[in-house]
Amino acid sequence: MKIASFNINGVKARLPALLAWLADAKPDVAILQEIKSVDDGFPREPIEDLGYTVETHGQKGFNGVALLSRLPLEDISRGLPGDETDEQARWIEAMVMGDVPVRVCGLYLPNGNPVPGPKFDYKLGWMERLKARGEALLASEEIAVMAGDYNVIPQAEDCADPKAWEGDALFRPETHAAYRRILNLGFTDALRAVNGTAETYTFWDYQAGAWERNNGIRIDHFLLSPQAADRLKACEIDAEVRGREKPSDHVPIWVDLDA
Helix, strand or coil, X not given: CEEEEEECCCCCCCHHHHHHHHHHHCCCEEEEECCCCCHHHCCHHHHHCCCCEEEEECCCCCCCEEEEECCCEEEEEECCCCCCCCCCCCEEEEEECCCCCEEEEEEECCCCCCCCCHHHHHHXXXXXXXXXXXXXXXXXXXXXXXXXXXXXXXCHHHECCHHHHCXXXXXXXXXXXXXXXXXCCCCEEHXXXXXXXXXXXCEECCCCCCCCCCCEECCEEXXXXXHHHCCEEEEEECHHHHHCCCCCCECCEEEEECC
């Protein structure tokens, strides 16, 4: 089962790029972030024409996540548990009914800038809720993945210029500590399980020729439950997508599970 994650940075603005990648890569499941669309406005038809079922959790102009699946979806839920007052569309999950069911959780973790401030407090609070959801997933002993744009640069090797990110919410010690608390529950960072290479990035800013200079960061991650990690066959980044016409500033990352 090929499961991909892609921060599309506006699904309407980048629909041709999304459709071209889906046609080339043919993931069984694609998790999208930053769709920037309400549910009723999501461009379903051209994606459904490629054989995908579409489930969205949208928000006007900001955030928004979606699941695209060639396989049946069951037990679909929207919104990260733990705060009923949270109106930001950042979490969607479902059971993907392949030969072996896999729980897929798609997330768009808050950016958190500027620091200090309420946005950083919201980021850290969201990460605590993510940790609680992760604990519940591990207790269920399901084959589970939590994938998406984490807005976390885990280590210095995950960015081309660590000094440039000092003090940023993506690279703060508090952010690192919160991320490690999640990882240390028993999750596996899929990319690092198969690829320890530095200069392996998923995001390049639009400014100052970042793509051309490979001045990137790794902030899109797959965290796998032990049951999913046991079935991991591959994890790769489709970096070449960044060089296509009107690209997102992120590129897809995907795993292949024996499922």
